[in-house]
Amino acid sequence: MLLALQDLHKAYGSLVVTDGVSLSVTQGEALGVIGPNGAGKTTLFGLITGAVRPDAGSIRLDGQDITALPAAQRCLAGICRSHQIPHPFEKLTVFENLLVGACFGRRMREADAADWCAEVLELTGLLPKANRLGGSLTLLDRKRLELARALATRPRLLLLDEIAGGLTEAECQALVGTVAAIHRGGTTIIWIEHIVHALLAVVGRLTVLNFGRKIAEGEARGVMDLAEVREIYLGSPV
Numbered sequence: 001m002l003l004a005l006q007d008l009h010k011a012y013g014s015l016v017v018t019d020g021v022s023l024s025v026t027q028g029e030a031l032g033v034i035g036p037n038g039a040g041k042t043t044l045f046g047l048i049t050g051a052v053r054p055d056a057g058s059i060r061l062d063g064q065d066i067t068a069l070p071a072a073q074r075c076l077a078g079i080c081r082s083h084q085i086p087h088p089f090e091k092l093t094v095f096e097n098l099l100v101g102a103c104f105g106r107r108m109r110e111a112d113a114a115d116w117c118a119e120v121l122e123l124t125g126l127l128p129k130a131n132r133l134g135g136s137l138t139l140l141d142r143k144r145l146e147l148a149r150a151l152a153t154r155p156r157l158l159l160l161d162e163i164a165g166g167l168t169e170a171e172c173q174a175l176v177g178t179v180a181a182i183h184r185g186g187t188t189i190i191w192i193e194h195i196v197h198a199l200l201a202v203v204g205r206l207t208v209l210n211f212g213r214k215i216a217e218g219e220a221r222g223v224m225d226l227a228e229v230r231e232i233y234l235g236s237p238v
C-alpha cells in the first residue's frame with residue numbers, strides 16, 4: 001500500500017471537516033475524490049501533504065507513519081499537490097517555476113533538474129511558453145503550470161485539486177490526456193474534481209465525501225450509479 005489514511009479527524013472549532021476518514025491507495029493507482037462544496041476534499045489534501053494537522057488518526061506512506069512529518073519532508077518523500085487556485089511565482093519564468101519544484105521540492109542537482117523540467121514542460125504542453133513569466137499566463141496555462149510545478153518535484157503520489165474547472169471542453173480534454181499520460185508513466189494519482197466526465201476518463205476508483213465523511217467508495221462508474229451519490233452529489237434522486 002502506498003498511502004493509508006486511518007480514521008482521520010479534523011475540526012475547526014465546532015465545524016467538523018474530516019470525520020473519521022480512512023482510505024488507501026496502492027502504488028500506480030488513480031483514485032478520484034468527489035463531493036459537494038465544503039465536503040472536506042481539499043482539507044483531505046492538506047492532511048496528506050502535511051499543511052493541516054489532524055486532531056486524531058494516522059497517515060502512512062509505504063507503511064511508515066508520517067502523521068507528524070512536516071510538509072517539506074513529505075514533499076521530499078514523494079507527495080506533492082496542485083492547488084485549486086494556481087499561484088505561480090509570477091516574476092519567474094515558467095521554466096524557473098519548475099526548477100524551484102525540482103531543486104527545493106526534490107533536491108535534484110541543477111543539471112538533473114534542468115533535464116527533468118524540460119521533460120515536464122514537454123509533457124504538460126508548456127515547452128513553447130518556457131520563457132514566459134508565470135504572471136503572464138492564461139488560465140489554461142496557469143493550470144498547466146500548477147500541474148507542472150507539482151510534477152517537477154517528481155512525486156510518487158500526485159494530488160490534483162480541481163484542475164479542470166473553468167476550462168473549455170477542448171482544453172479539458174487536453175488536460176485529461178496529460179493526466180492520463182502521467183498516470184501511465186507510473187505516478188500514483190488522487191484527483192479531486194467536479195468535472196466528473198474528466199475524472200472518469202482517468203480514475204479507476206472513486207471516493208465520495210459528504211460533510212467530512214466517506215459515504216461511498218469503489219469502482220468509479222458503479223459509485224456514480226449509487227442512488228445516494230446521485231442524490232447528494234448530483235442533486236438528482238434516482
Ligand SMILES: Nc1ncnc2c1ncn2[C@@H]1O[C@H](COP(=O)(O)OP(=O)(O)OP(=O)(O)O)[C@@H](O)[C@H]1O
Binds near residue numbers: 012035037038040
Ligand atoms: N483553515 C480553516 N479554518 C476554518 N474553516 C475551514 C478551514 N479550512 C477549511 N475550512 C472549512 O472546512 C469546510 C471544508 O472545506 P474544504 O475546502 O476542505 O472543502 P471542499 O470539499 O474542498 O470544498 P470545495 O469543493 O468548495 O473546494 C468548509 O466549510 C470550509 O469553510
